[in-house]
Amino acid sequence: MTYWLDLFTGTTWEEFRKAGAKVTGFREHQWARAQAIEPGDVFLCYLVGVKRWVGALKATSKRYKSDEKIWKEESFPVRFDVEPLVMLPPEHGVPMEQFEGKLSFFPAGGTAKQWSGFLRSSPTRYKPADGDGILQVLQDTKAKPVSRPVDKKKLLRSANLYKTKLRQGGEEIDAVVGVPVAEVDAEPDAPLQTGGPTHTEIQYRLLDLGSQMGLKVWAPKSDRGKTWNGAAVGSVPRLLGSLPTNFDDVTNSIVENIDVIWFSEENAIVAAFEVEHTTAVYSGLLRMSDLITMQPNINIRLYLVGPDERYTKFKKEIPRPTFAYRKTPLHRICGFLPYSKLCARLDLLKDMVKHVKPEFLEDVAEFYDPADELEA
Structure with a gap:
């Protein structure tokens, strides 16, 4: 089975569920990467901020474009129809710490710095063994959920925040940056004066x-x-x-x-x-x-x-x-x-x-x- 990472914030996960949990989406620039995703592949859903795995979705279509309103903050126009295999509320999500020593990118004794690079961009393909392991734990948690407190501030973080690296003075530094959604003209595309350009x-x-x-x-x-x-x-x-x-x-x-x-x-x-x-x-x-x-x-x-x-x-x-x-x-x-x-x-x-x-x-x-x- 082929597995792909699917990142959500607390807000976009809730909006996805309220919309019927039938369609997942990615940003425009992921169109080319999304071509490799086939019906039957599985999206593993990770909640950024609170650092928990909350779901697994089976793709039931190939990629397509749509701007149908699902999420408020962004469109995420690269879409896939999906069928939920597991969906957990944030308080039942599986903390990343539980996978220490069980994933190729999170070895025993590993730190967040080691595994965070595998959770920065979606869709990202995972090794079959890693995907199998995450899916199994999600299914086990669905059968026997465990409730854990959730930090509401982290749950409500923006979808436009990125953890990245910047260069300053020849050194690389960790940074969190925001990229605002593109603005639209405040007025229709009309000439500002008679005969002027638009x-x-x-x-x-x-x-x-x-x-x-x-x-x-x-x-x-x-x-x-x-x-x-x-x-x-x-x-x-x-x-x-x-x-x-x-x-x-x-x-x-x-x-x-x-x-x-x-x-x-x-x-x-x-x-x-x-x-x-x-x-x-x-x-x-x-x-x-x-x-x-x-x-x-x-x-x-x-x-x-x-x-x-x-x-x-x-x-x-x-x-x-x-x-x-x-x-x-x-x-x-x-x-x-x-x-x-x-x-x-x-x-x-x-x-x-x-x-x-x-x-x-x-x-x-x-x-x-x-x-x-x-x-x-």
């Missing part, structure tokens, strides 16, 4: 620009059905069906929600763009900052793209300590691309786009250095 127009033109320059391009899956000038975002040539990176789950959760990304033929990120049409400038800068925090060794250009009048807001936000107190301050690598200058340059280039290099945007963008204001 969010979708700018997004489409940046994707098309990268494609014409011979780059691979990426846009969030949720935006691909939107259209501009009769063409769908998802129809742009060289648009990737899945992320080509080997990033960890945290970085993938950031990258997959960035409005536009250009990739080289070797699958390295060339440039990333956040189009802030009506959403907060701060949220776009924060996503860029998150990306380079998680991947400090990548060398790319970042651009916040917005209506001309938002440059004033950009200048107020980018000097914040969270962006400025970095080894490389965000303002040195993230420029502001005004709608008017971007559209004017694209209209001027027209059929010549395939002959230009991505670096030409550095001459179009506004790079703001707060130190210049102090010297003035």
Whole structure:
């Protein structure tokens, strides 16, 4: 039998049960990994925070996509129909400590540091012997449940918290980070002034620009059905069906929600763009900052793209300590691309786009250095 890890928080486990316990789900970037899961495979359900095993579910379908509402905090659109084999309330869950010496990744005398790496991302395939052992204990507990107190704060932790490692001063440190769910425009995708561009127009033109320059391009899956000038975002040539990176789950959760990304033929990120049409400038800068925090060794250009009048807001936000107190301050690598200058340059280039290099945007963008204001 093939076993897969399925992570839940106390809240998402309760929502899953209230929805009928018929469908489990994973994040968008797990689509490729989920292809290996077949009907008959078993999901072993682990409750993060309280560190307990609470269930086993048999897959009754292959992967599919759905945004049907089950969970409040996230969609988890990579779905599988399931049949519960074991479902326990958190107070009857089996503590991880009970498996010491019984699992290949939790040997006798082992510590949480040893086994926690096997519980960071789902779906993750487990060895048959490990899966058999966990399933047997769950079945035994179902027959003879044991009630244990549950820490309510840990039970209610967010699904958007990740335990990961960050590099500081050449050292790796353990850290807990949060990746907010992608925001949507506060207003419909309409021009902010008569005849002005929309969010979708700018997004489409940046994707098309990268494609014409011979780059691979990426846009969030949720935006691909939107259209501009009769063409769908998802129809742009060289648009990737899945992320080509080997990033960890945290970085993938950031990258997959960035409005536009250009990739080289070797699958390295060339440039990333956040189009802030009506959403907060701060949220776009924060996503860029998150990306380079998680991947400090990548060398790319970042651009916040917005209506001309938002440059004033950009200048107020980018000097914040969270962006400025970095080894490389965000303002040195993230420029502001005004709608008017971007559209004017694209209209001027027209059929010549395939002959230009991505670096030409550095001459179009506004790079703001707060130190210049102090010297003035």
